[in-house]
Amino acid sequence: MPFIPHTDDDIQAMLASIGARAIDDLFDEIPSELKSTGLKGVPDGLGEMEISRLMLERAETDGRYLSFIGAGAYEHHIPAAVWQITTRGEFYSSYTPYQAEASQGTLQLLYEYQTMMASLTGMDVSNASMYDGASALAEAALMAVRSHKSSRRILIPATVHPVYRNVVRTIVRNQGIEVVEAPYCRESGQTLPESLDAFGGEEFAALVIPQPNFFGILEPVDALTDWAHRHNMLAIGVVNPTTLALLTPPGNWGEKGADIAVGEGQPLGIPLSSGGPYFGFMSCKQALVRQMPGRIIGRTTDLDGRPGFVLTLQAREQHIRRSKATSNICTNQGLMVTAATIYMALTGPEGLRRIAAQSHANTLALLEKLEALEGVKRLFSGPVFHEAALSLSRPAGEVLRTLEREGILGGLSLEESHPELGSAILVCATETKTPADLERFAQRLGLALGAA
Amino acid sequence: MLIFEHARPGRRNYSQSPAAAATTVGIPEDLLRTVPPLLPEVSEMDAVRHYTRLSQQNFSIDTQFYPLGSCTMKYNPRACNSLAMLPQFLARHPRAPESTGQGFLACMYELQEILKDVTGMSGVSLTSMAGAQGELIGIAMIRAYHESRGDTARTEIIVPDAAHGTNPATAVMCGYKVVEIPTDREGNVDMQALEAAVGPRTAGLMLTNPSTLGVFEKNVAEMSRLVHQVGGLLYYDGANLNAILGKVKPGDMGFDVIHINLHKTFSTPHGGGGPGAAPVGVAERLLPFLPVPVVALENGTYRWLTEKDRPQTIGRLSAHMGNAGVLLRAYVYVRLLGAEGMHRVADFAALNANYLMAELSRAGFEIAYPTRRASHEFIVTLKNLKEETGVTAMNLAKRLLDKGYHAPTTYFPLLVPECLLIEPAETESKETLDAFVSAMKEILEEARTQPDLVKGAPHSTPVRKLDDVKAARELDLAWKQA
Helix, strand or coil: CCCCCCCHHHHHHHHHHHCCCCHHHHHCCCCHHHECCCCCCCCCCCCHHHHHHHHHHHHHHHCCCEECCCCCCCCCCCCHHHHHHHCCHHHHCCCCCCCHHHEHHHHHHHHHHHHHHHHHHCCCEECCCECCHHHHHHHHHHHHHHHHCCCCEEEEECCCCHHHHHHHHHHHHHHCCEEEEECCCCCCCCCCHHHHHHHCCCCCCEEEEEECCCCCECCCHHHHHHHHHHCCCEEEEEECCCHHHCECCHHHCCCCCCCEEEEECCCCCCCCHHHCCCCEEEEECHHHHHHCCCCCEEEEEECCCCEEEEECCHHHCHHHHHHHCCCCCCCCCHHHHHHHHHHHHHHHHHHHHHHHHHHHHHHHHHHHHHHCCCCEEECCCCCECCEEEEEECCCHHHHHHHHHHCCEECCEECCCCCHHHCCEEEEECCCCCCHHHHHHHHHHHHHHHHCC | CCHHHHCCCCCCCHHHCCCCCCCCCCCCHHHECCCCCCCCCCCHHHHHHHHHHHHCCECCCCCCCCCECCCCCCCCCHHHHHHHCCHHHHHCCCCCCHHHCHHHHHHHHHHHHHHHHHHCCCEEECCCCCHHHHHHHHHHHHHHHHHHCCCCCCCEEEEECCCCCHHHHHHHHCCCEEEEECECCCCCECHHHHHHHCCCCEEEEEEECCCCCCCCCCCHHHHHHHHHHCCCEEEEEECCHHHHCCCECHHHHCCCEEEECCCCCCCCCCCCCCCCCCCEEECHHHHHHCCCCEEEEECCEEEEECCCCCCCCCCCCCCCCCCHHHHHHHHHHHHHHHHHHHHHHHHHHHHHHHHHHHHHHHCCCEECCCCCCCCCCEEEECHHHHHHHCCCHHHHHHHHHHCCCCCCEECCCCCCCCEEEECCCCCCCHHHHHHHHHHHHHHHHHHHHCHHHHHCCCCCCCCCCECHHHHHHCCCCCCCCC
16 A cells, blocks of 8 residues: 555544445445546556666666767766755745745745746846746747737747747647748858848747747847847847857847847756746746746745745736636746756856856867768858757768767767758767767767768 | 854865866867856855755655645655666766666566556556646646647636646646636536636646545536537646545546646655656547657667657657656655555545544534535635634634644635645554644634734744735845845
């Protein structure tokens, strides 16, 4: 009986109190024809020792690789303190902080997180998290449509992560919102304002601006933001939080700044873990705060005038407003935000800046080595941050499989998502890579390309 | 004190980041930020102490009884956490080839298969990251199903008034109009109202069973017949699956699509508000619409099915495959329980709820549906107590915090006045329940003899009652440097 403390005496005493003969009597309101005949697909229970052995074996099957994949999830060093504190039972096993007086720990931490994220993105306010970067972008699109009022169309450049575009379409489609894709420059790998002019005569609620974009290229964000505002659209920035230690934050893009910033929070202390749980962040200008989805924490005072924290502006949310809520989101990614907040406190502004700069420098060093190989070319001329697209002289899938046998994950093949680029891969080197790692990758890639 | 108030300019953690400041030479000057972000400059010990202290200001399952109705605050076994955090699992990149994740994918595939059996559905997708996203997927699939048949006149989703707020909010996000139907005196959906509501415009019905009133919808088979008869589909909100785990399969009740809150029934942590995971299960006719990716086993090898395999899929809901780490925790939990353990979850969740209901009734509390069996939760109404003493459900909830118990859910469902929705979960012992009853009795006594003590609660928490109105009027959502 895992995790059930009842003794036989307890059970008898409790049944007597209820006035039932057996536990089965407690289910007597369920029509008998609905009752289950058994769970044939569920194996017998295991002890902790047996399941530990099974999970260790499976983990070992998967092994560890030297990975140069980015594409929306980035390997960074995570200080040991981050997850030791995050998995304290008081954070790990508490609920959404509806009872504010019993949840000041979580609430204050979320207020600190909102402060850090608002500053990192250059915005006025941040919410307490969304599910992930892709769903945060979808929510930003809905938010833009709600506040724009006259257009139900969103302009998304093709340099936005392809899966993000898919998720946005899946989520907004049923509300009759149209997603229009803008082409990118094949030379620079950027979205150029002049190429958007073709859409200038049409009405859109928002333009999405990725920084860096899916190809790792830095976009001309100032010009794009101003272009959006000139055409009466909101500007939504999709940003990588690590890079914001160095880059102009969305709130300061162009003349007026972007209106909403969203992104994937994973680089801030969240393990790669096959894709989740991560968290999405969302921040915006003060004027849009009442259109924002999700939890928002505010500072207030208690009966004695002491400062304290509560969930606020709850009239936007589903548990109050039901069908008129800004979103259906309820449970978000609280524990991931706990980790990210501790991560940002441990790295501080200078630490995060160094992590970002080292990732950039490592990627430049990697590109120098790889471009020196025969059969490897940079695909785009635009400036890169910590990721870049390369064309290969041999089929990408085949080359990557050869590297995998050497214990190297040599990037993401773009053959499926971007067939127009031919044999191409996206590579990334964060601060976790040493010069020896870069050398090993370059050498093995050279061999893989040379192999007949 | 905020973390920012512990900071001093120039204080750093030297071992947490690269030793040398690398070049930023490849970044155009005009793209560089000129003002550093407001992140705290503290030492590692400052941060560890600060966040350890903050954690101590939380109530949690690990420290308190947490009878929060509708949230299933059961014990979160530690093995589930440590085994999901094995280094190889944590290091695996989501876009790493399937060949490098066969161990992980085996867990995902088996979890899918187990959830299929438990729910009586034909297919499961693990991609959904929370209950509300599971609902969105479910209703989007219902819409895709009707559209695939050219059946586009269906514009309404029926939702009982006792439903979670996420249900109507989800229906609207999927472009539907919400038709709310009332509850009868016994706590069941009003069948006459349902009969009047169904018709050619009905796309589907969203139902939680047992309902948020803590009772089993006895007429569920008839409801299924009514909705199916007009061509609508049935959505099962799995928020309360813990009450019937292994006893009744939603598929056998006639549901076409369901979501399961793993952070409730399958004991993954609530984490102060997530992450959750809410796999979605479907009956045969909705299989083509399941969101991708889904794990398949082919010739002894696991792989992700994508848009290529499922051309009618509603699409993707997350950048990768959902909350993998939460799914691993749930997998460990179901393997620990086994089939027998699952039956016992429902048995003891029901035993604890019915026992607590009987004892609180004896202690003088008014039960909202006294003639019904409690499922895994039940409702106490303080309507009469409020009239007698002025003490509200919220006052009592706050007073419970003083006595070391987390409060039950208050003012939900909205249709029962001054209500407390109480869910003890199967992992609590009889002694804990008895002590909780004693605390409730004390508060009842206090309400009659010293009502101001109860109305002024809480008194012993890190802060006293907080001013929500001020928080909303004088918005302070981020700290500003003085």
